[in-house]
Amino acid sequence: MTVDNLENAEESFVNALEAELLAVADDDHVMGNRLCDWTGVAPTVEEDVAISNVAQDELGHAELFYDQVAEIREGSSQELAYERSPEEYRNARLLEAPFEDWADTVVRHYCYDVADAVRLRALADGEYEPIEGVAQKVLDEEAYHTEHGEVWIETLAADVEGRERLVAALEDAWADALAFFEPAGEVDPAEAGVYGRPLDAQREAFVERAGSTFESVGLSVPDVDPAAETGREGAHSDDLEELLAETREVYEQGVDVGA
Amino acid sequence: MSSTTINRDGFRDRIERGEQVEPTENLPREYREAAQRMIQFHANSEIVGTLPERRWIKKAPSLRRKRAISAKVQDEAGHAQVLYRVAETLGLKTRDEMIEDLLEGDAKYANVFNYEAKTWADAGYIACFIDGAAMFRQGSLTESSYAPYARGLRKICYEESFHVKHGEDIIRSLATGSKKEQEMLQDAVDRWWEPTLQFFGPRDDDSVHQDELMDWGLKVKTNDELRQQFLEEFYIPKLEQYGVEIPDDDLYYDEEAGRWEYSPLDWDRFLEVSRGGGPMNDARMDERTRAYEDNVWVRRAAGVN
Numbered sequence: 001m002t003v004d005n006l007e008n009a010e011e012s013f014v015n016a017l018e019a020e021l022l023a024v025a026d027d028d029h030v031m032g033n034r035l036c037d038w039t040g041v042a043p044t045v046e047e048d049v050a051i052s053n054v055a056q057d058e059l060g061h062a063e064l065f066y067d068q069v070a071e072i073r074e075g076s077s078q079e080l081a082y083e084r085s086p087e088e089y090r091n092a093r094l095l096e097a098p099f100e101d102w103a104d105t106v107v108r109h110y111c112y113d114v115a116d117a118v119r120l121r122a123l124a125d126g127e128y129e130p131i132e133g134v135a136q137k138v139l140d141e142e143a144y145h146t147e148h149g150e151v152w153i154e155t156l157a158a159d160v161e162g163r164e165r166l167v168a169a170l171e172d173a174w175a176d177a178l179a180f181f182e183p184a185g186e187v188d189p190a191e192a193g194v195y196g197r198p199l200d201a202q203r204e205a206f207v208e209r210a211g212s213t214f215e216s217v218g219l220s221v222p223d224v225d226p227a228a229e230t231g232r233e234g235a236h237s238d239d240l241e242e243l244l245a246e247t248r249e250v251y252e253q254g255v256d257v258g259a
Numbered sequence: 260m261s262s263t264t265i266n267r268d269g270f271r272d273r274i275e276r277g278e279q280v281e282p283t284e285n286l287p288r289e290y291r292e293a294a295q296r297m298i299q300f301h302a303n304s305e306i307v308g309t310l311p312e313r314r315w316i317k318k319a320p321s322l323r324r325k326r327a328i329s330a331k332v333q334d335e336a337g338h339a340q341v342l343y344r345v346a347e348t349l350g351l352k353t354r355d356e357m358i359e360d361l362l363e364g365d366a367k368y369a370n371v372f373n374y375e376a377k378t379w380a381d382a383g384y385i386a387c388f389i390d391g392a393a394m395f396r397q398g399s400l401t402e403s404s405y406a407p408y409a410r411g412l413r414k415i416c417y418e419e420s421f422h423v424k425h426g427e428d429i430i431r432s433l434a435t436g437s438k439k440e441q442e443m444l445q446d447a448v449d450r451w452w453e454p455t456l457q458f459f460g461p462r463d464d465d466s467v468h469q470d471e472l473m474d475w476g477l478k479v480k481t482n483d484e485l486r487q488q489f490l491e492e493f494y495i496p497k498l499e500q501y502g503v504e505i506p507d508d509d510l511y512y513d514e515e516a517g518r519w520e521y522s523p524l525d526w527d528r529f530l531e532v533s534r535g536g537g538p539m540n541d542a543r544m545d546e547r548t549r550a551y552e553d554n555v556w557v558r559r560a561a562g563v564n
Contacts (some may be wrong), residue, residue: 036316036325039332040309041550043557044342044564048309054334063322063406081322102557159560173395243317250379255440256432259322 004129016192017128018072019090019185022080023232024119025065026091030240031112032058033247034095035105043102054109054145061138068134082251086241090184093231094176096240103156103165104172110149111177114210118144119181120201125196152211157217158209164172170214171222177210178203178226182233210231274476279406282348290475294405296468297477302342303361303368310543311376312385320379331386334418340425341415345407355564362548368530371458373537380433380440380447386426388451388494391460394419395489403522404476411561427497435502441502448498449506455494456521457529459486465526490519 003009006017035055042048066077073080082149094111099105117139124135156162179201183189190198197205203226229235251257270287273280280286308474309332316332319325343354352360360366363518397416404411433444450465460466472478480488498505509522532540558564 032325033317036313036329039329040313040315040336041546042336043554045336045343045559046563047305048336049333049340052329056329056333059322059326059329066322073468078321082320102554155561156557159556161556162560164555189411246317248316253379253439254437255320255379255443256324256383256429256436257320259324259428259432 001127002129003127003193003229006009006128012187013127013192013194014072014191016185016187016194018069020123020189020194021065021069021072021131023090023092023184024116024123025062025077026089027070027081027095027112028058028062028065028230030063030089030091030243031109032056033243035109036097040103047257050148051105054148058180059140061141064134064138067129078257082248086244087234089231089236089240089244090234091231091236091240092176092180093227093229093235093237094173094180096231096237096243098239100169100172101165102152103162104169104178106149106152106156107166107176108167108173110146110153110213111173111180111206111210113142113146114213115180115206117146118205118209119194119195122190122195122197122202123247126190127193127196136146151215154217157219157255163219167219168186170219174222175224178207178224179228179230179232181206182226182230184232264555272353274474276405277402277476279404279409281406282350285389286349288413288479291349291351293468293471293475294408294477295346295349297472298342298346298349298405299352299357299360300367300409301356301371302339303366304344304372305335305339305342306361307372307543307547309339310546311372311374311539312382314380314384315376317381318379318459318498324429328382328386331390331422331425332420338415338418341411342408345405345411348407349534353564358551358564362544362551364535364544365534370537371454372450372543373532374454374539375539375547377450378443378447379429381451381492383429383433384444384447384451386422387430387497388426388455389458390422390426391493391497392455392489394423395485395493396459399480399485400478402479430497430501434503442458444501445503448503452506453524456490457524459489459528459543461526461529490521492516495519 001138003013004120006014032055033079035051035058039048039052039055042051062081063077066080069080094108111184120135121143124132124139153166155168184197188199189195191193207221212219231240268285271289307444312328312332316325316329319328343357346352346356347358357366363366363522375501394416397412397419397552399418401409401412403412430444433440460469463481463483466482473481495505507522509520511520512518513520531537
């Protein structure tokens with residue numbers, strides 16, 4: 001079955017779709033903003049340029065998906081990005097904290113890229129036809145990010161200190177990375193038809209892909225369960241609240257908000 | 260140094276004919292050193308220039324503005340990359356040595372970045388008017404006698420033109436916005452007027468290196484010429500267009516002399532800031548030093564500097 005027009009779609013489908021698209025957009029929004037922390041202070045000038053590029057891509061993806069949500073809900077992508085409380089955000093907790101160091105950045109962003117690619121593929125294979133083109137466009141850009149991450153993992157793993165830092169970052173991030181694949185809405189989105197692949201199977205695909213990258217440099221991923229608290233149901237850290245407060249500072253002053 | 264001693268192989272004559280020279284040629288030591296100082300200053304200015312604006316990226320009040328300001332600050336880092344590479348072609352210093360010079364306080368960068376970007380209007384102002392000023396300066400330098408520098412600047416000027424558009428868009432939005440937005444813009448102009456005019460460097464009579472740089476064709480327009488050109492072709496017309504009050508009651512256009520006259524700028528203050536006494540000198544160097552030192556291990560792992 002395919003859905004090409006939401007007006008004729010079942011309410012449960014629309015609700016599940018909206019919740020998942022919002023989670024995608026929030027993920028990109030939070031990740032994009034976090035990556036901006038490196039602009040101007042990255043490890044090398046070359047990396048400064050590269051990481052800023054990636055940040056802009058993620059922010060662009062956020063806008064694409066907020067636009068999709070705004071078509072379902074009354075509202076604008078601007079309101080979605082700037083006017084929701086932290087509890088209303090559905091991003092993964094993996095993305096919230098300020099980066100500890102470059103290894104933490106590489107690990108968390110790489111996990112995000114792989115997880116996002118698995119999810120977008122499942123979204124493109126779901127029942128909602130109009131999202132396929134959007135998902136494909138984003139997937140094409142993400143391929144470059146994933147490659148960028150793999151090069152850094154290989155590079156850092158070949159250095160004694162780099163390797164230690166990678167291991168520490170992986171220990172910290174992995175349970176949250178696994179919790180990426182939790183439903184953002186009330187119903188199971190794959191059963192509702194939003195995804196062409198169940199969340200558990202998406203998680204397995206993620207573990208296989210990301211895990212094999214880490215294993216290829218001799219690192220094993222922690223044997224842990226997905227984190228119990230997930231951002232998908234609105235359970236966030238203070239880091240998200242601080243980040244969002246920062247992004248809203250000028251907006252809330254009503255300065256230059258019309259752009 | 261007399262011109263006879265450095266007219267080896269007719270080098271001086273070629274420069275005077277407006278020829279551009281390549282690093283593979285037999286360039287006089289004095290020429291290389293003058294070029295090194297100038298280009299290193301420029302590269303440092305780009306890398307330090309990312310710092311005042313970077314904190315405004317996350318605060319940008321719309322997703323569109325956020326991508327634009329991120330791209331703008333990213334470009335500055337990219338310009339630093341290009342310019343350090345150009346400087347390295349002179350064969351005198353590696354990039355790592357230049358960055359160490361900067362962090363140890365042995366090399367200067369544009370004074371204007373030692374002032375604080377306090378508001379979103381400042382972020383717009385810098386993109387429009389500081390980058391606008393930089394375009395006049397750099398535009399003239401595309402005629403510089405050092406060919407790699409001239410080539411690098413053509414790319415850089417092209418990108419700066421997008422920054423100016425982004426900045427002017429913010430300026431326009433504030434100028435046509437609420438009273439509060441207009442006041443924020445006016446406040447930015449009030450604070451940045453003097454540092455902006457001083458961006459072009461000391462007055463011609465006071466400039467230590469200018470004559471040498473002009474002699475070598477490394478610079479083609481003087482500080483005062485560029486300052487006038489910027490005032491006449493960009494700064495004053497834009498401020499007038501957006502209804503901003505110019506913070507100098509004595510400003511007037513001298514028809515006879517064909518130039519803008521303005522109240523004397525505080526050049527003692529300029530020197531003080533240049534020697535480390537500006538409001539943000541320490542903060543800028545602390546931030547750059549931290550970025551450099553915290554990531555020593557990354558560069559070692561990657562085998563780069």
